Amino acid sequence: MAISERPSGSLWTEFDPGPEYPPLHEDIRVDVAVVGGGIAGICAAWELARAGRQVALVEADRIARGVTGHTSAKVSALQGTAYSRIRSSRGADAARLYAASQADAVRHVVEVSRELGVDCDLERVPAYTYVSDAARSEDIRSEAVAAAEAGLAVSFLENTDLPVPAAAAVRLDDQVQFHPRKYLLALASDFVERGGTIVERTRVTGLDEGDPCRLTTTAGRTVEARHVVVCTHYPIFDRALLFTRLAPIREIVVAGPLPPGCGEPAGMLLTEDEGTRSVRTAPRGSRGRMLIVTGEKFTPGGNDGASTAGFDRLERWAQEHFEGFTATRRWAAQDTFSTDHVPYVGRLHPLTRRVHVATGFGGWGMSGGVMASRLLTERITGGSSPWADLYDPVRLRPHDAPKAVKLWAKTAAHLVADRLPGGRAASVDDIPPGGGAVVRGPHGGLHAVYRDASGSLRRLSARCTHLGCIVHFNEAETTWECPCHGSRFDVDGNLLQGPAVRPLEQLAGDDTG
Structure with missing residues (x-):
């Protein structure tokens, strides 16, 4: 049996999905808003609630099913x-x-x-x-x-x-x-019993760093909080230029x-x-x-x-x-x-005391996420951590500059080269059922085109909604992916993984090749 015919999906996500938490249906105000329901976010929310803070955890999809649901644990x-x-x-x-x-x-x-x-x-x-x-x-x-x-x-x-x-x-x-989901669903249940709020299927799209901070969402409602913790894997708010x-x-x-x-x-x-x-x-x-x-x-x-x-x-x-x-x-x-093999955990940028981030776990997000939750709780509640300086996201060291320049050069290369005439474009006629390719539209723009099993085509703008890089097709997972910062979308353009916060634009066109 070919591998493409084998059952797919994470071993962990087949576990009981747990209770469904409602989307955000009204404006709320809390002490701390945690954005992202993976291990770092759930553990941070639980630690902060245990420390006596009023906390809201906001997840774009379902908690513990994204990156954390696909770990080796x-x-x-x-x-x-x-x-x-x-x-x-x-x-x-x-x-x-x-x-x-x-x-x-x-x-x-x-x-x-x-x-x-x-x-x-x-x-x-x-x-x-x-x-x-x-x-x-x-x-x-x-x-x-x-x-x-x-x-x-x-x-x-x-x-x-x-x-x-x-x-x-x-x-x-x-x-x-x-089993990461069994562990985290238990923490989520205890978090709610401690008075915490969990919001699912609500994507955060904006941040105003006032006092209080104000998060805007796809639900049309807002979350106000004295502190915001960003645990979205790749930060959706990149005010410290972490993408470099x-x-x-x-x-x-x-x-x-x-x-x-x-x-x-x-x-x-x-x-x-x-x-x-x-x-x-x-x-x-x-x-x-x-x-x-x-x-x-x-x-x-x-x-x-x-x-x-x-x-x-x-x-x-x-x-x-x-x-x-x-x-x-x-x-x-x-x-x-x-760039230096150490995660970024702490203040999002040098001028903030209220917005915090946890990212860059380098394949070790289970221990890293737990560590981050404890460090951030100490920071927000006025305590101190002996390793806060080690993980400080705003650390700038000359040793890291060549690697940062290399990452930025890679992004710049994609921004330019993927748009050049001839580039990666393929003819729609060459796209097989179940396949996808970036093709040039009738007016010169780049389209991300997928052909389903029936032969129908689905056309999307090939521009990632994060910073505009051109997405590529991942044939094994049937997804569109951004080579610059890792945003991922399904064949209908729906956002699977950030840092993008908006879906790919859908385009009109013939539904058959």
């Missing part, structure tokens, strides 16, 4: 070769603060689960970062040294019993794998039953070989366990695309190492990466 302070990179880019003190903040997040998830009695399939397991090539063993030894110097109780292994070829590995015990310091990346995930008799990973595995391979398992009741494998990174809207070949490569890798494995689910996750 690892909560770990061991994050690939993060400590080697941070020590190199920010110094040893920064690595120590990073390790302390991430370890604190792991402990906090366990404590909150116990406090609320949450059944979220939480398991304490070791995390491993390994290499298959013996020539790279010293890279892992260096990471073990950097992580140990940062304060983590890691061990360096040259002989392992992992179910994958590993020439060397670094191990950190007592990390966490869990954030790179959106998507990553493929395949999952399926762990074959009987197959060696089960004794924890969570990660290698940066072959463009990253990440492995964990999850319980599936009396039916054994599910194997979840992540890898094959790509830029949203990039010319490499999320092709079916990427899913095939990842599944073949899983089959090579776990004999008899067949993927029954497939999806892709998206995250943003900062």
